Amino acid sequence: MSEWTAFTDDDAARWISVPAPDDDKYSRGVLGAITGSTSYPGAAVLSVQAAHRTGVGMVRYLGPRHPSELVLARRPEVVTADGRVQAWVIGSGIDEQALKPKRRARIIRALESGDPAVIDAGVLGLFAEHRLTAGGGGRTKSILTPHFSELVALLGRTGIDTDVDAVKQAPADWAVRAAEASGSVVLLKGNTTYIADPDGARLTVSGAPSWLATAGSGDVLGGVLGALVATHRDAIDADAGALAPLAATGALLHARAAELASAGGPIAALDVADALGSAIKSWLNSASH
Numbered sequence: 001m002s003e004w005t006a007f008t009d010d011d012a013a014r015w016i017s018v019p020a021p022d023d024d025k026y027s028r029g030v031l032g033a034i035t036g037s038t039s040y041p042g043a044a045v046l047s048v049q050a051a052h053r054t055g056v057g058m059v060r061y062l063g064p065r066h067p068s069e070l071v072l073a074r075r076p077e078v079v080t081a082d083g084r085v086q087a088w089v090i091g092s093g094i095d096e097q098a099l100k101p102k103r104r105a106r107i108i109r110a111l112e113s114g115d116p117a118v119i120d121a122g123v124l125g126l127f128a129e130h131r132l133t134a135g136g137g138g139r140t141k142s143i144l145t146p147h148f149s150e151l152v153a154l155l156g157r158t159g160i161d162t163d164v165d166a167v168k169q170a171p172a173d174w175a176v177r178a179a180e181a182s183g184s185v186v187l188l189k190g191n192t193t194y195i196a197d198p199d200g201a202r203l204t205v206s207g208a209p210s211w212l213a214t215a216g217s218g219d220v221l222g223g224v225l226g227a228l229v230a231t232h233r234d235a236i237d238a239d240a241g242a243l244a245p246l247a248a249t250g251a252l253l254h255a256r257a258a259e260l261a262s263a264g265g266p267i268a269a270l271d272v273a274d275a276l277g278s279a280i281k282s283w284l285n286s287a288s289h
């Protein structure tokens with residue numbers, strides 16, 4: 001079995017894409033966000049805000065009217081028209097049972113597009129099932145971001161039975177099982193985050209304050225990862241092995257932003273999103289010395 005390696009700030013700083021003078025919004029990367037819903041509109045705002053603060057050329061938000069209005073009220077930069085994207089973030093704030101056929105079809109189209117995708121929350125099961133029904137056996141260009149309970153449900157959809165207590169006992173092992181079963185990078189969230197690649201990379205990220213255990217912080221992480229993936233589309237197309245370090249970069253950036261926002265005290269998820277730019281700045285400043 002492969003060894004687990006703790007991902008460091010120096011490792012992560014290399015995966016921040018700094019725009020060059022000849023870049024434009026399209027060359028930097030466009031992220032498509034299918035997040036939030038009428039029941040969980042705030043998740044849309046959190047994922048979109050986090051993507052912008054991580055750095056991306058443009059975000060296309062595709063969702064129902066109420067979350068779309070909230071997203072635009074917070075970030076008028078967002079485009080709500082369909083179009084080309086370099087990557088997707090899908091599922092935060094979506095309840096699979098409540099999905100209307102049109103939105104479900106849009107999600108399936110995004111999953112079938114071949115674009116890299118970050119899959120969260122209510123779309124994890126759909127992803128697993130769709131990959132099974134499509135007969136897909138190979139590796140994907142997706143990062144799956146379950147918490148413990150979602151990991152159990154995800155594994156269940158691939159025919160592997162377990163429970164939350166078993167995952168709590170051996171999170172690293174279950175992350176690997178899920179990566180192998182899904183052919184995808186699995187980022188298992190918690191105080192220590194485990195990132196397992198189906199081809200063998202095993203990375204851990206720790207150091208986030210426990211104040212980060214607050215509603216919506218996983219939605220923020222989805223937006224962070226989406227932006228990192230969208231801005232590294234070429235590297236992922238050249239080698240899907242880029243996905244695991246990108247996932248670890250996102251988890252470490254999220255942890256560092258939480259530290260800055262918290263400064264030892266309580267935080268809300270939007271505070272973490274708003275601190276992402278400062279966390280990136282400190283990485284870039286220390287890398288240039």
Ligand SMILES: NC(=O)C1=CN([C@@H]2O[C@H](COP(=O)(O)OP(=O)(O)OC[C@H]3O[C@@H](n4cnc5c(N)ncnc54)[C@H](O)[C@@H]3O)[C@@H](O)[C@H]2O)[C@@H](O)CC1
Pocket residue numbers: 039040041042043044091092093094095121122147148149150164215216217218219
């Ligand atoms: N402002 C918003 O719009 C928010 C939307 N959210 C969305 O709400 C939806 C449901 O979220 P939940 O996952 O909390 O689902 P639930 O609140 O439906 O919880 C499902 C089950 O998972 C368990 N569970 C939740 N977090 C766990 C963890 N870290 N470890 C182990 N078990 C855990 C719960 O105890 C419960 O049994 C998701 O789509 C999520 O993205 C949340 O992120 C909260 C904020």
Ligand SMILES: Nc1ncnc2c1ncn2[C@@H]1O[C@H](COP(=O)(O)OP(=O)(O)O)[C@@H](O)[C@H]1O
Pocket residue numbers: 147189190191192193208209210211212213214215216217218219220221254
């Ligand atoms: N005790 C903890 N210490 C540090 N980070 C935590 C802790 N508990 C959860 N987290 C982090 O907070 C986030 C929670 O995500 P998630 O469970 O999806 O919440 P939500 O659905 O409310 O957004 C994850 O990034 C996870 O790693």
